[in-house]
Amino acid sequence: MIGVVAEDSITWTDDFLIGIEELDYEHRMLIKNINLLHQKLLDHDAKDKIEDTLGDIHARMQAHFALEEHFMLENEYPHYTEHKAEHNELLDEYTEFLVRFESKNGMPDCLQAEESLSRWIVNHIVTSDKKMSLIVKQ
Numbered sequence: 001m002i003g004v005v006a007e008d009s010i011t012w013t014d015d016f017l018i019g020i021e022e023l024d025y026e027h028r029m030l031i032k033n034i035n036l037l038h039q040k041l042l043d044h045d046a047k048d049k050i051e052d053t054l055g056d057i058h059a060r061m062q063a064h065f066a067l068e069e070h071f072m073l074e075n076e077y078p079h080y081t082e083h084k085a086e087h088n089e090l091l092d093e094y095t096e097f098l099v100r101f102e103s104k105n106g107m108p109d110c111l112q113a114e115e116s117l118s119r120w121i122v123n124h125i126v127t128s129d130k131k132m133s134l135i136v137k138q
């Protein structure tokens, strides 16, 4: 399918950098996946193609949050519990969304869900993840 030229859902900026190389790399990859999803939605790609990307995002988020949580524990981050709760909340919401998507009426609210996921990710990186990196690096 010929791609519709569209803006990314999230434009990467160095303001997203938290200064921890492996986590910055993963944030970049996660945003790349979300932008790919955004493009597929705009292109009205087939449901199974969109489902593949939704699955990739899910796997990436799970692995990324696990790594970040491991990193926080290793560094005895004092706000670990709140931070992990934020991760869990998003994963629960995302999993619920996946279940709805897989049911046959899942498509209509997909762009909206993708926008709210994008907002959540950006907000989480620039607030919670940055706060964590500043404290851990002290």
Ligand SMILES: [Fe+2]
Pocket (backbone or CB within 6 Å): 068, 083, 087, 124, 128, 129
């Ligand atoms: Fe985080």
